Amino acid sequence: MNTSRTSFADSSADRVRPATRVLAVVIVPFLVAAFVICYLVPTRTAQLFAWGIKPPLTAMLLAAVYLGGAFFFVRVATAKRWSEVALGFPPVALFASLLGVTTVLHWDRFSHGHVAFFAWAGLYFAAPVFVVVIAVVNSRAARQAVIAAEPRLPSPVRIVLGVTGLAELVVAAGLFVLPGGVGGLWPWAVTPLTARTLAAVYALGLANVLIAVDARAARVHLQLEVQTVMLTLIAIAVVLRRGDFAAGPGAGYAFAGIVLAELAVVTVGLIGIARRGAAAARLGHVGGHRV
Template sequence: MTRVVAVVILPFLAVAAFLLFVFPTRTGELFAWPIDPPLSAYLLASAYLGGIWFFVRVATTTRWHRVKHGFPAVVVFAGALGVATLLHLDRFSENISSATWMVLYATTPIAVAVLAVVQRHEDPRLPEPVDVAIPRPARIALALIGAAALCTGIGMFVLPTVAIDVWAWPLTPLTARVTGCVLSLTGVVNAALVWDARWSAFRVLFQAQVLSLVAIAASLVAGRGDLLADRPLTGLFVGLIAGALLAYGGLVVWGELRLRVLTRRREYSLGG
């Protein structure tokens, strides 16, 4: 059932990402609601791009713990988007994309939450035969970064008018809340680093995060005309994205290299 849900979700993520990246100025016509400026569309598309990789791995992995920490993040993200939809129904277009959006965000949080509960006993809570322990300092640092992102996301969702006055590019109450939802993803995922040090439990999620961060960085370049240079948060946000990309990218490279070394050692010892 988990694989079926992942396969069902994937086409919607792919279509949404395509529309938002390729036609950011036609969102009122092609997407669920008109998004302005394009940079807000790019940010949401970047989250969907990471989601595509995550659900591809959900559909193909053989071990639940490799993707389990992503499910609470999806529940929070999709659930919050569903609430934002109800708060801003007047902003949505009367088209098939809007109807699809409402059905998806009414059902996805429930379906994903049920799957997470049903599968909770499938994690042995042990490292894989060849696994890497994420260093404690790295876990603490990423958990703190995630907490900051989550708090910022909650603030933007609860107080969108405040976010509008200080954010790095122009927002509406709806896009402020959607941006807060995107920021929540990192916070919820990284919270699990407090009690789980297995690289195998975060490998897929960090790969998805790197993919999203690359897309966000490219979006900042493509949509640089939307950035408000006179706001302090603009430089801070750009710097944080660059720093996060280096941090996550470095950790992914380190984890993959370390995993390769351990795999070779195991193969050598078994062969000997």
């Protein structure tokens, strides 16, 4: 008897709830629209977005997160198991919450009469609540689900991602709490509003911490894929907007190098999971049962 197989009842408990799929489908168009504006025409955010973002590099970094988020929520809408997407919800809730608070703190900087502002405000005031509620409901339902034995993320990758994630959370805290002081040290020009916006972006480092703590292939695989999307777009943005760096283009290339290094670690993690999964499958066939 194959004791590693998840039971029917457990599989049912681990399913993605209909309300979760609806939330995902509703959010995706907003994220895609924001990506198109902030990444493809970052110099026109004052006319097309909820507020004018300067320099354009900041808009493009935010846009990279938007497309990564759209990719994530498309996968949520089509996922078979809650365990495959669960780790993505805490970082999303933190990101949206910080931008909601930022909106209140810098209310006068936004284009209140623009339709994009209504979308922005509605998203960041409502999304944290809905995301948290959805995550709690799904997690409670899936609590009794048994996850079969599976490959795990290689330990060196876990350590690097964990340390990176903690560092990003420290940066996020500094930018949010002391936007003037920490923002003044940033490699390109930021205002208190853009500093806190970048804080929300760096707060997504929580995903790396969760990946390092959990490490189970089925639970971290999607998060690594999402990071691949975001980091690739950020690296491209940094090179394209290298002139936005106060210290000159050289600083832009150095920053891009750091982003590419993290992307390399994420890629190694994905390759490691794939190889361990293939090895486990071979052992399962040799043993005459599924692993």
